[in-house]
Amino acid sequence: MMLSRSGALAVRSSWLVQQTAALSTSSVRNKSYELVVVGGGAGGCATAAKFSSKLGKGKVAVIEPADMHYYQPMWTLVGGGMKTLENSGKPMSQVLPKKADWIKQRVVSFDPANNKVMTDDGQEINYQYLVVALGLQLNFSKIKGLPEAFETPGVGSNYSPLYVNNTFESLKNFKQGNAIFTFPATPIKCAGAPQKIMYIADEYLRKNGKRDKANIIFNTSLGVIFGVKKYAEVLWEVVKERNLTVNLRHNLIEVKPDSREAVFQNLDNPEEFKTFEVGKVRLVASSASGRDFDVHLATTIRKCYGPLEEEIWNAPDGSTERPER
Numbered sequence: 001m002m003l004s005r006s007g008a009l010a011v012r013s014s015w016l017v018q019q020t021a022a023l024s025t026s027s028v029r030n031k032s033y034e035l036v037v038v039g040g041g042a043g044g045c046a047t048a049a050k051f052s053s054k055l056g057k058g059k060v061a062v063i064e065p066a067d068m069h070y071y072q073p074m075w076t077l078v079g080g081g082m083k084t085l086e087n088s089g090k091p092m093s094q095v096l097p098k099k100a101d102w103i104k105q106r107v108v109s110f111d112p113a114n115n116k117v118m119t120d121d122g123q124e125i126n127y128q129y130l131v132v133a134l135g136l137q138l139n140f141s142k143i144k145g146l147p148e149a150f151e152t153p154g155v156g157s158n159y160s161p162l163y164v165n166n167t168f169e170s171l172k173n174f175k176q177g178n179a180i181f182t183f184p185a186t187p188i189k190c191a192g193a194p195q196k197i198m199y200i201a202d203e204y205l206r207k208n209g210k211r212d213k214a215n216i217i218f219n220t221s222l223g224v225i226f227g228v229k230k231y232a233e234v235l236w237e238v239v240k241e242r243n244l245t246v247n248l249r250h251n252l253i254e255v256k257p258d259s260r261e262a263v264f265q266n267l268d269n270p271e272e273f274k275t276f277e278v279g280k281v282r283l284v285a286s287s288a289s290g291r292d293f294d295v296h297l298a299t300t301i302r303k304c305y306g307p308l309e310e311e312i313w314n315a316p317d318g319s320t321e322r323p324e325r
């Protein structure tokens with residue numbers, strides 16, 4: 001069937017109307033907003049919802065390139081086999097506030113002196129106020145051999161939608177030996193996540209009659225089992241009761257998938273390295289992350305742009321106000 005030029009145009013314009021009705025996306029160049037939020041994850045989405053409901057339509061923009069919005073805390077349950085990755089995601093169009101304009105682009109540069117940001121398709125978006133909510137960038141390549149190791153059985157990370165399914169696969173296929181959970185020496189999305197999956201794995205292996213074949217190890221870069229003392233005290237009792245080994249100041253620096261080994265550095269004595277042999281299948285729940293923003297941690301106000309300080313806010317990671325704190 002041939003479509004006439006006007007027919008094609010009509011189809012296209014009705015598609016456009018539908019898109020606009022479904023969501024206020026914007027491709028207009030050089031737009032101005034009272035508030036621009038960069039990143040539509042948990043932090044950006046919540047901020048945009050709050051302010052767009054107060055300021056009204058067209059005053060707030062969210063710049064976010066991803067099609068899917070993930071509820072990341074659920075990845076603990078995905079790694080433990082209680083939920084699926086699909087359960088944790090929704091189309092971005094369904095979660096961003098309707099009163100905010102969604103600019104479906106990636107921000108490539110900031111121009112705070114002129115109150116604008118640039119997107120990868122060349123748009124300049126002006127703001128009166130800016131909230132940067134870019135989350136954390138996963139840098140798995142900081143651990144030698146790790147990106148490649150994810151392609152081999154038994155290595156997973158609950159911090160990434162790409163590798164979280166590996167965790168439950170590893171758990172299901174576990175036969176015997178060391179099951180190692182790690183906490184890296186970088187900022188991470190959730191300080192509890194490495195331990196949460198360890199306790200879930202412990203329970204899973206008990207229920208499936210394999211716990212006596214597993215040596216469950218928590219190698220953490222920290223000098224404490226948890227940063228909040230009252231919880232740490234309880235957790236020490238839990239790990240003792242469940243026969244889980246905790247090694248403090250152990251930082252994963254290399255994974256050798258061929259020889260099935262994980263190498264850890266002693267952070268108190270950086271010349272000392274310990275290699276852990278792993279069993280038939282190993283579990284490495286790890287995150288190496290960090291996105292550099294020079295922020296004052298107590299207030300989250302970005303430090304560098306003197307007079308603009310009060311106009312630029314950094315939501316370093318949406319979990320800053322973690323309920324457990």
Ligand SMILES: Cc1cc2nc3c(=O)[nH]c(=O)nc-3n(C[C@H](O)[C@H](O)[C@H](O)COP(=O)(O)OP(=O)(O)OC[C@H]3O[C@@H](n4cnc5c(N)ncnc54)[C@H](O)[C@@H]3O)c2cc1C
Nearest residue numbers: 039041042043044066072073106107134135190317318319
């Ligand atoms: C396994 C796991 C368990 C967790 N458990 C808990 C918990 O129990 N309690 C808790 O409080 N928190 C928990 N968290 C942490 C919580 O999920 C995160 O802190 C939160 O999702 C971070 O939100 P965010 O908006 O800062 O970042 P993100 O949700 O990561 O969003 C950042 C957004 O920025 C976008 N972006 C990236 N680059 C650009 C760019 N150049 N331009 C525009 N946009 C860009 C991305 O596409 C993304 O949508 C957990 C996290 C994980 C992974």
